[in-house]
Amino acid sequence: MSIKKSFSTRAVHSGQKPEKITGAHATPIFQTSSFAYGNYERGNKIFAGQETGFVYSRIANPTTLSLEAKMVDLENAEAAIAFSSGMAAISSVCLSLLKPGDQILALGPLYGGTEALFLNLLAQLDISYKESSVERLADDLSPKTKMIYAETPTNPTLKIHDLSKIAKFAKDNELISVVDNTFASPYLTRPLDFGIDISLHSATKYISGHGDVVAGIVATTKSYADKIRSAGVKQIGANIGPFESYLLLRGLKTLAIRMQRHCESANIIAHELKNHKAIKVLHYPGLKEHAGHEIAKKQMLDFGGMLSFDLGSKKSAQEFLDNLELFTQAVSLGDVDSLATSPASTTHLAVPLDILEAQGVSPGLVRLSIGIESVEDLLDDLGQSLAKLG
Numbered sequence: 015m016s017i018k019k020s021f022s023t024r025a026v027h028s029g030q031k032p033e034k035i036t037g038a039h040a041t042p043i044f045q046t047s048s049f050a051y052g053n054y055e056r057g058n059k060i061f062a063g064q065e066t067g068f069v070y071s072r073i074a075n076p077t078t079l080s081l082e083a084k085m086v087d088l089e090n091a092e093a094a095i096a097f098s099s100g101m102a103a104i105s106s107v108c109l110s111l112l113k114p115g116d117q118i119l120a121l122g123p124l125y126g127g128t129e130a131l132f133l134n135l136l137a138q139l140d141i142s143y144k145e146s147s148v149e150r151l152a153d154d155l156s157p158k159t160k161m162i163y164a165e166t167p168t169n170p171t172l173k174i175h176d177l178s179k180i181a182k183f184a185k186d187n188e189l190i191s192v193v194d195n196t197f198a199s200p201y202l203t204r205p206l207d208f209g210i211d212i213s214l215h216s217a218t219k220y221i222s223g224h225g226d227v228v229a230g231i232v233a234t235t236k237s238y239a240d241k242i243r244s245a246g247v248k249q250i251g252a253n254i255g256p257f258e259s260y261l262l263l264r265g266l267k268t269l270a271i272r273m274q275r276h277c278e279s280a281n282i283i284a285h286e287l288k289n290h291k292a293i294k295v296l297h298y299p300g301l302k303e304h305a306g307h308e309i310a311k312k313q314m315l316d317f318g319g320m321l322s323f324d325l326g327s328k329k330s331a332q333e334f335l336d337n338l339e340l341f342t343q344a345v346s347l348g349d350v351d352s353l354a355t356s357p358a359s360t361t362h363l364a365v366p367l368d369i370l371e372a373q374g375v376s377p378g379l380v381r382l383s384i385g386i387e388s389v390e391d392l393l394d395d396l397g398q399s400l401a402k403l404g
């Protein structure tokens with residue numbers, strides 16, 4: 015096809031063609047563990063890498079292949095790998111590319127599960143990590159450093175890290191740069207366009223969009239993908255199932271319009287709430303006063319559907335959350351339904367208090383994932399609950 019296709023069009027069409035045998039328009043769920051390879055010689059050739067073909071769904075599955083092809087296109091990557099969860103994607107990237115003695119420079123705050131992985135399992139394998147920042151990278155660099163790992167926007171304080179600076183530093187120092195792109199989604203940011211080596215997602219969030227799948231995605235170059243697939247998918251077995259791949263293919267078709275609505279409503283809510291007397295500080299990169307606003311304008315198409323604010327104490331956060339009527343108190347994010355949580359008491363509970371405090375993840379912090387409901391209704395709910403605070 016010769017026409018130039020925009021992101022929204024590619025989100026609908028890429029990676030999916032009518033199925034060859036029946037012409038099924040929606041990509042079928044190939045719910046099978048193995049594939050008949052026909053005869054001894056062909057089976058042997060596929061396993062030896064001399065012929066391509068499906069043999070076993072841990073290694074490759076046609077529904078998952080469609081999903082990976084769509085993600086390659088949406089992330090402007092050479093290759094993509096789907097995983098059974100965001101954590102499976104993150105741990106597979108680290109276990110595939112790092113070895114004992116290596117160090118990660120982490121630009122956080124990070125999702126609590128990632129911080130726990132770095133603090134526990136990777137530490138047991140003598141892979142260390144150090145909290146750093148874009149400004150401190152040069153000071154923190156050591157001969158052991160092998161990877162820079164960043165989230166942007168960060169969970170839960172919506173800090174923005176400069177992708178171009180991270181990529182340049184990584185290239186200059188022969189480090190692998192990894193970005194957790196979950197909060198932005200490929201609609202808002204494509205880290206590889208800025209020179210980042212690996213973009214990964216909890217696909218549980220905006221990529222699914224409907225809160226009914228747990229999954230992960232890695233988008234990267236062919237050479238990193240070969241290593242990650244071989245360790246993460248073949249050896250660790252952190253592969254996604256075909257039904258989950260189907261649900262993500264379905265969710266991705268509406269990613270662009272969902273993100274437009276999430277961003278529009280979050281922006282209205284952030285501007286409406288920023289001066290509320292019960293709110294000490296509100297984090298939203300779309301606000302001019304946000305420290306990362308100018309960088310966000312450069313590397314994000316819009317400012318996202320997540321925001322967080324500090325109500326000053328655990329008591330206020332608890333009261334506020336318990337009085338919400340429309341927002342569901344739940345972890346996760348990026349769903350069509352609006353969700354609210356206290357990160358310090360849930361998603362970030364495994365992170366030591368001193369780290370949380372240094373990162374501004376206080377007991378009074380509340381995180382909102384703005385859904386696609388009517389923004390007036392969401393504002394009413396937030397307003398009534400804030401008004402009840404003593």
Ligand SMILES: Cc1ncc(COP(=O)(O)O)c(C=O)c1O
Pocket residue numbers: 099100101102125127128165169194196197215216217218228229230346361
């Ligand atoms: C930013 C971020 N990265 C990674 C993860 C882990 O993803 P999953 O829950 O799909 O394993 C999460 C989960 O909330 C997250 O918020």
